[in-house]
Amino acid sequence: xxxxxxxxxxxxxKVYFYGTCLVDMFYPDAGIAGVELLEREGIEVLFPQNQxxxxxxxxxSGYHDEARSVARAQLDLFPGDWPIVVPSGxxxxxxxxxxxxxxxxxxxxxxxxxxxxxxxxxxxxLLNVCHIKLEDLGEPTTVAMHTSCSARREMGVAEVGPKLxxxxxxxxxxxQVRPEECCGFGGTFAVRHPxxxxxxxxxxxxxxxxxxxxxxxxxxxxxxxNIAGYAEKNQKPVEGQHILSFLWxxxxxxxxxxx
Amino acid sequence: MSETAGHTDHHIDVKQFHPRAQAAIHNPKIxxxxxxxxxGLMSKRKAAFEGWDLETLRELGANVRLRALANLPDLLEQxxxxxxxxxxxxxxxxxxxxxxxxxxxxxxxxxxRTVIKGKSMVSEEMxxxxxxxxxxxxxxxxxxxxxxxxxxxETPSHIIMPAIHKNTGEISELMHEKTGTDLSHDVxxxxxxxxxxxxxxxxxxxxxxxxVNFAVAETGTLCLVENEGNGxxxxxxxxxxxxxxxxxxxxxxMEDVSALLALLTRSAxxxxxxxxFNMISGPRKADELDxxxxxxxxxxxxxxxxxxxxxxxxxxxxCIRCGACMNHCPVYTRVGGHAYGTTYxxxxxxxxxxxxxGLDEGRHLPSASSLxxxxxxxxxVKIPIPDLLVRLRQESVDGDKLxxxxxxxxGAKRSPMEAMVWKGWAWMHASPGLYRFGTGAATKLRALxxxxxxxxxxxxxxxxxxxxxxxxxMKERSQ
Numbered sequence: 001x002x003x004x005x006x007x008x009x010x011x012x013x014k015v016y017f018y019g020t021c022l023v024d025m026f027y028p029d030a031g032i033a034g035v036e037l038l039e040r041e042g043i044e045v046l047f048p049q050n051q052x053x054x055x056x057x058x059x060x061s062g063y064h065d066e067a068r069s070v071a072r073a074q075l076d077l078f079p080g081d082w083p084i085v086v087p088s089g090x091x092x093x094x095x096x097x098x099x100x101x102x103x104x105x106x107x108x109x110x111x112x113x114x115x116x117x118x119x120x121x122x123x124x125x126l127l128n129v130c131h132i133k134l135e136d137l138g139e140p141t142t143v144a145m146h147t148s149c150s151a152r153r154e155m156g157v158a159e160v161g162p163k164l165x166x167x168x169x170x171x172x173x174x175x176q177v178r179p180e181e182c183c184g185f186g187g188t189f190a191v192r193h194p195x196x197x198x199x200x201x202x203x204x205x206x207x208x209x210x211x212x213x214x215x216x217x218x219x220x221x222x223x224x225x226n227i228a229g230y231a232e233k234n235q236k237p238v239e240g241q242h243i244l245s246f247l248w249x250x251x252x253x254x255x256x257x258x259x
Numbered sequence: 260m261s262e263t264a265g266h267t268d269h270h271i272d273v274k275q276f277h278p279r280a281q282a283a284i285h286n287p288k289i290x291x292x293x294x295x296x297x298x299g300l301m302s303k304r305k306a307a308f309e310g311w312d313l314e315t316l317r318e319l320g321a322n323v324r325l326r327a328l329a330n331l332p333d334l335l336e337q338x339x340x341x342x343x344x345x346x347x348x349x350x351x352x353x354x355x356x357x358x359x360x361x362x363x364x365x366x367x368x369x370x371x372r373t374v375i376k377g378k379s380m381v382s383e384e385m386x387x388x389x390x391x392x393x394x395x396x397x398x399x400x401x402x403x404x405x406x407x408x409x410x411x412x413e414t415p416s417h418i419i420m421p422a423i424h425k426n427t428g429e430i431s432e433l434m435h436e437k438t439g440t441d442l443s444h445d446v447x448x449x450x451x452x453x454x455x456x457x458x459x460x461x462x463x464x465x466x467x468x469x470x471v472n473f474a475v476a477e478t479g480t481l482c483l484v485e486n487e488g489n490g491x492x493x494x495x496x497x498x499x500x501x502x503x504x505x506x507x508x509x510x511x512x513m514e515d516v517s518a519l520l521a522l523l524t525r526s527a528x529x530x531x532x533x534x535x536f537n538m539i540s541g542p543r544k545a546d547e548l549d550x551x552x553x554x555x556x557x558x559x560x561x562x563x564x565x566x567x568x569x570x571x572x573x574x575x576x577x578c579i580r581c582g583a584c585m586n587h588c589p590v591y592t593r594v595g596g597h598a599y600g601t602t603y604x605x606x607x608x609x610x611x612x613x614x615x616x617g618l619d620e621g622r623h624l625p626s627a628s629s630l631x632x633x634x635x636x637x638x639x640v641k642i643p644i645p646d647l648l649v650r651l652r653q654e655s656v657d658g659d660k661l662x663x664x665x666x667x668x669x670g671a672k673r674s675p676m677e678a679m680v681w682k683g684w685a686w687m688h689a690s691p692g693l694y695r696f697g698t699g700a701a702t703k704l705r706a707l708x709x710x711x712x713x714x715x716x717x718x719x720x721x722x723x724x725x726x727x728x729x730x731x732x733m734k735e736r737s738q
Contacts, residue, residue, distance in 0.1 A: 017733075019729045019730075019733075021688075021698075022722075023729055024698060024728050024729040024730060025698050025701065025702065025724055025725060025728055026722045026723065026724060026725060027725070028725045028727065028728060028729040028732055029725075031729040031732075031733075032729070032732060035733070035736075047730075047733040047737070049691070049695070049730060049733070049734065050691035051691070051730075052687075052688040052689070052691055052694040053688045053694075055688070057684070058681050058684065058685060059649065060630055060649055060652065061652060061656070061658075061681065062625075062649070062652030062653040062654070062655060062656040062658040062672075063653075063656060063658040063678070063681040063685075064653050064658045064659035064661075064662075065658060065659055065660050065661075065685075066658075066681045066682060066684065066685035067685075068661075069685045069689045070684075070685050070688040070689050072689070073688070073689040073690075073691065101646075105661060105662075106661065149629070149630075149631035149632050149633070150632070152632075153631075153632035153633075153635070153636055154632065180633070181589050181631075181633075182589045182629045182631035182633070184589070184629060185629065186628070186629025186630055186631065187629075187630075188626075189626070189628065189629045189630070190629075190714070190715060191713060191714045191715055192626050193277075193280070193590075193626070193627055194714035194715070194717055194718065195280065195281045195284045195285075196280055196284065196590055196593055196594060196627070197629070197718070198284075198717065198718035199284050199290075199593045200589050200590075200593065200629070201718065201719070202718070225719070225722040226719060229715075229718075229719030229720045229721070229722065230718055230719045232719070232720045233716070233718065233719050233720045234718075
């Protein structure tokens with residue numbers, strides 16, 4: 001019943017990179033940015049080509065048999081004893097917190113628990129395992145941060161994003177009202193209850209716009225496509241990107257490899 | 260166990276959640292009333308816990324409740340024994356209907372015509388007022404919020420603040436229309452008018468009906484937490500007091516109450532303690548000057564013992580009814596309490612009501628959440644509400660062959676079409692080669708991506724497919 005205490009591993013030589021399906025199809029730049037940041041920290045990134053989706057959409061919709069069959073296909077992707085990093089609190093939460101439940105009483109229970117125990121949200125990993133030091137090479141700017149609910153409450157990384165942004169000397173982080181309130185994405189919730197979700201995202205966008213900034217960053221691509229998609233459709237003056245894209249763009253050396 | 264509780268003749272159709280929620284979303288008054296009230300309650304709670312080790316206290320609260328539930332059958336027997344020794348008559352009701360009949364029979368035996376009521380959500384669950392009215396017995400609510408709701412012919416929209424959906428202006432108009440008070444926004448004047456009317460009823464009522472916050476097994480004490488003094492009046496002025504409560508409200512010792520009380524008042528209204536804390540330990544004794552001649556306790560099951568059968572769902576019964584989950588819920592804040600159409604709205608309602616009314620009737624409740632987890636984060640007894648919502652979603656579509664559904668009405672939401680979509684989805688995502696082919700093809704054909712995607716694009720633009728997938732780019736990188 002007590003939430004397990006996070007014990008960060010020593011900085012490893014290699015990690016498995018679990019990209020997530022949203023990053024894969026819609027935001028691969030965010031994934032590449034994460035890979036670049038890890039490699040700059042001297043970590044070799046292993047990308048299992050057989051990865052697909054963590055199974056969360058089916059899981060939260062109640063289709064646990066289907067979620068289990070998809071999740072089962074992910075369990076064999078990480079044979080070495082390396083950490084598994086995920087550029088999403090939501091997919092990370094699914095793997096870390098819910099895989100053990102999903103595979104309870106199955107032959108894969110032990111394997112699922114092993115995988116779950118090695119899963120880290122990527123910004124948390126960069127800050128608290130790699131102890132990354134970011135050198136800001138960008139122009140002065142302001143930005144707001146939206147931490148996803150699962151990053152905040154399942155992965156416990158609410159303080160990580162602001163700390164990373166705080167390392168960037170030319171970046172002024174502004175806080176919107178009710179920063180901890182859900183943006184209304186919630187996976188299939190957004191299409192099952194469109195009016196409620198719409199009301200939530202509309203207030204989130206207003207809160208961001210009211211800070212006066214023109215840009216926000218977030219830990220999760222679900223929130224990103226919800227918040228930025230609403231702003232775009234309704235011509236609100238705020239744009240978003242994954243926090244990894246932002247961090248990489250601000251700190252990449254001009255002589256570095258093109259991403 | 261009866262399948263559903265209450266008197267179905269005037270039931271709100273819980274299944275009509277969507278239209279009610281939609282109407283609320285487009286009602287600026289509802290939106291404003293709830294947003295400002297919930298903002299206030301959230302900041303009061305936060306301030307009240309300042310300087311406390313909240314996580315340790317929540318852990319303690321959870322353990323107190325878990326320990327009580329682990330021994331529930333024994334504790335209930337002990338409670339009955341102690342209450343009986345104290346002169347309190349104990350009644351058991353399998354459902355709301357039976358509980359109503361018990362109250363009626365007590366009233367009839369005393370030839371009672373009028374009942375004054377303290378706040379009790381279990382009596383709402385029983386639809387007691389409606390039932391008594393049918394039996395020719397007048398029941399008047401004495402909690403100010405409940406009084407307003409009763410005047411309006413409505414149901415509570417919040418379990419702690421029943422009339423939170425109304426602002427002062429609306430209350431003023433209502434009281435003017437129903438009781439002839441002057442139209443005034445002076446809250447003190449309105450409160451004084453209500454008090455004047457209630458005072459007379461307290462003096463003349465034949466029976467007082469109240470709820471119970473904690474029933475202490477060790478001592479046979481009924482604890483009642485309130486702010487207006489109406490609970491004290493209800494339980495001491497009329498010659499007969501009937502308390503109604505759910506069977507899960509029992510705790511082993513008075514010491515257990517102190518932890519739960521500290522959590523309850525701070526979580527509910529941000530108060531360090533309420534104005535009144537009543538400990539009822541029996542009818543008036545020979546040497547006492549006041550108090551009722553008769554005290555009864557009606558212990559209501561109404562689906563609770565079936566929740567008790569399941570190790571995971573059991574956590575639902577930890578609830579101490581503070582309402583913090585509602586106050587922090589982004590969905591409740593947008594749609595308000597009435598949209599749910601259930602006795603208990605908000606997150607706790609979504610996990611409790613399916614057991615009371617069946618998962619067929621309550622099929623839309625578990626899905627009406629973004630699973631943001633704010634409710635679980637603030638729950639003073641650490642009920643894993645999001646996990647229970649997912650469990651009930653699984654139950655509502657019969658989605659797990661390994662852990663077959665068991666809640667009454669399970670499977671009602673399963674549609675062959677949706678099940679097929681998820682099967683197809685699972686097939687593709689469990690086949691890496693197929694997945695890479697499919698996603699790769701989609702990005703190649705991205706020029707053909709439709710700009711409209713159902714409900715999603717009513718509010719947002721569609722996400723844009725990338726030129727190349729991350730899989731493709733990582734493969735190129737490694738070459």
